[in-house]
Amino acid sequence: MRHPTEGVLRRLLDEPAGVAxxxxxxxxxxxxxxxGLAAMRDDAALVDAALATEEGADVDVAAAWQRLTAAAPATGQGRAASPGADRFRADRIRAMLRRPAVAALAVVLVLSGAGAAAANDWLQIFRTEQIAPVSLSAADLNALPDLEAYGDVVVSGDGDVHEVRNADVAAARTGLEVPEVTTLAGGVSGEPVYQVGSQVRATFTFSAERAARAAAEEGETLPPPPPGLDGSQVRLVAGPGxxxxxxxxxxxxxxxxxxAVAPEAFSSGVxxxxxxxxxxxxxxxxxxxxxQLRAFTADGSTLPLPVPADEVITSSAQVAEQPATVLATRDKTLAAVVWVDxxxxxxxxxxxxxxxxxxxxRDLR
Amino acid sequence: MTTARTVLTMAALTLREASRRRVLLAVAVLTLALLGLSWWGFSRLAAESDSGGLTSGEARLAASVVLNIVMFGFSLIAALGTAFLAGPTLSGETESGISLAVLARPIRRSAVLLGKWLGLVVFGTGFVVLAGLAQCLVVWATVDYWPPQPAAALALLAAQTIVLLTLAVLLSTVVSPMASGVVAVGLFGATWVAGVVGGIGAALGNDGVARVGVVSRMLLPTDGLWRGAMHGFQDSTLVAGLGSGFDGHPFLSQAPPTITYLVWVAVWVAMVWGLAAASFVRKDL
Incomplete structure (x- = not known):
């Protein structure tokens, strides 16, 4: 049989006849x-002793109640008659504000106002962040930065990323030695798809006027360009890949x-x-x-990292006796290693x- | 007895009551069961990756989505636990007459209410933080995935629990214990659904439908806080890569809450607690 509950045990002390x-x-x-019963008995005795009144003390409850009811209106009248009528009014207003119905009405009003503010976009719930997705695509191999906002860009060759049949065709189209993958990671299997992209060349002529306009659209002023920059030309070359x-x-x-052939930049003048x-x-x-712009150097020596630097964790390693940059997204769902040889x-x-x-x-051949 | 001591005493008594009513035990058992089940689930995900069905990155991506679903489970346990605990602690004591004995002492009713609220806050937030942290450790041990902002995410989950229990405390001052629990949990679910509907509206570019989610998040901030918490459990670059078609997904979140919204949540809690106090102070016991 289960033990009786605390309530039943207590009833054994207070009302023994009511227990089954x-x-x-x-x-x-x-x-x-x-x-448990003994502990409860001790508790009851303790409370009885604490609350016990002195023997013979006769408390006249009726007289005490009369004194109290007589005192209450007297206090109220005294207050009304006092010269501080303004204070009395303030007290009444405060008392009214404490009424649940008035408080509920105030809350409903605030909630309605806040709801309306949010519905009209006056109050933003979530921060709007422009997060560039970290992507893996063959098009990154010969991509050029979009600098149209800062000057004239003349592009020759569209990159034309397209699929080819096999490694031999890819090598013939690009003139590059196609790396042979000997080991694959878990979850990756089957045959790869080969994609090639041709060389892209662009000539960029810096225009201080256009850059100033772009800056003005952002609500900022253009920092003064270095001497000789306005009108100077840069040739950017990327690919093939x-x-x-x-x-x-x-x-x-x-x-x-x-x-891919490492992206390179040639400049005249500056x-x-x-x-x-x-x-x-x-x-x-x-x-x-x-x-993309950071990827370009005058001698093609730095690494093209087509991902925003603050979205990834970078580290360094050695691959094929060359220093390599290892990138990983913060949640470790994507990783990349890049090196130049x-x-x-x-x-x-x-x-x-x-x-x-x-x-x-490291196992590439 | 000073008001501060009354508040702390009531908070401690509320926690003792939760333990005496076997709520702590029930919640602990449920949490352990959920943690065990998720350990098994996540280890299966890792095994799938090892056997070549998924790449390690895809396994982590899946883990981050499943983590949000499990966290939603925890937030639901916390919501149910606190909502049904808040009901009996106020209106239950009024019904049974315990309040008459307690409030005959020279203590303020608002201090009693604040103490009970504080006890529930300690219970709810303690549960969410401990269970959430344990869940993050389970995911880390099995799939090697660690959320980008676990502290902020757990704090937002705890804030969500505080919002709901404050609502439950307000309801328990006006309706019966059972009704207050049912209404609080019902409103929690309705706000979540309104948030999903709003997300679908935003994904489809329908402003009217999107506004349903926005307004519901202001009226009851549980869904706004939950979406902010999800953002802390998931990398935003990953969600951005999935494209705009995933905007309305109930278990993906792109953005953290604004400071203005967090201030509104604090105002909301203060306002609703104040209303609960106004109602409890005038209540005919």
Missing amino acids: DSDRAHVAGCPQCLR VAQVWASAAGAPALVVGR PFATVRDYLLSLPGLPDDVAA DGVVTAVAGSLDTDEVLSIA
Whole structure:
């Protein structure tokens, strides 16, 4: 049988007649319940002692009540008659405000106002963040930054990323040695799709007037351009490139192994580094354009990282006896390793671990 | 007895009551069951990755979505637990006459209410933070995924619990214990659904439907806080990569809440608590 509840035990003290025989029989033979009953008896005795009044003390409750009821209206009248009528009015207003119905009405009014404010976009609930998605695509291999807002851009060659039949065709179209992947990571299987992109060339002529207009649209003023920059030309060259893309079982690109001629910039007059650093300092330059622009150097020596630097964690490693940059998104769902060898950039990227992309990169032939 | 001591005593008594009513035990057992089940689920996800069905990145992506679903489960347990605990603690004591004995002492009714509210806050937020942290550790141990902003996310989940229990306390001053729990949980669910409807409206570019979500998040801020918490459990670059078609997804969130909204939540809690106090102070016991 289950032990009786605390309430039943207490009733054994206060109203023994109200307890069922079965409970009474159980308690009589159960050491645990007897212990509980003894504790309750001690508690009851303690409370009785604490609340006990002195023997013989006769409290006249009726007289005390009369005194109290007589005192209450007297206090009220005294207050009304007092010269502080303003204070009395203020007290009445305060008392009215404390009424639940008035308080509820006030809350409903505030809620309606806030709801209307949010519905009309006066109050933003969520911060609007422009987050550039981190993507893996063959088109990144020969992409050029969109600098139309800052000057004239004349593009020759459209990059034309398209699929080809196999590695031999890809090598013939690009003139690059297609890297052969010997080990694949877990979740990546099957044959890759080969994509090639031709060389893209663009001539960019900086226009201080157009840059000032772009800055004005952002509500800011253009920092003074370095001397000789207005009208100076930069030639940007990217590609050709080849990419092998493996899809996962879900159909998304799971692994991309790409190789391209490293992006390079040639300038006439002002050094390219000056042009680039000035452009990067301009207000309103989109993150993805800035990331692409950083990839260009005068000698093709730095790594093209077509991802915004603040969205990824970077580290360094050695691949094929070359220093390589390892990138991983903050949640570790995407990783990439990029290195440059003799003016040719190779990248291994995928929805993988950094260890997995490094292992694939080191086993390339 | 000073008001501060009354408040702390009532808070401690509320926690003791929760433990005496076996609520702590029930919640602990439920949480352990959910943690165990999710451990098994996440380890299956990791096994799927090891066997070549998913890449490690895809397994983490799936884990981040499943983590949000499990966290929603925890927020639901916290919501149900606190809503049904808040009911009996106020209106139950009024019905049974316990309040008459307690409030005959020279203590303010508002201090008693604040104490009970504080006890419930400690219970609700303690549960959400402990269970949420344990869940994050389970995901980290099984799939090697750690949320980008776990502290902010857990704080927002705790704030969501506080909002709901404040509403339940207000309801318990005017209706019966059971009705207050049912109404509080019902409103919590309705706001969540309104948020999903609003998200679908935003994804489809229908302003009228999108406004349903916005207005509901102002009237009862649980869904706004929940979406903010999800943002802390998931990397926003990942959600941005999925495209605008996923805007209305109930378990993906692109943006954190604004400071203005968090201030509104604080105002909301203060306002609703004040209303509960006004109602309880005038209540005919």
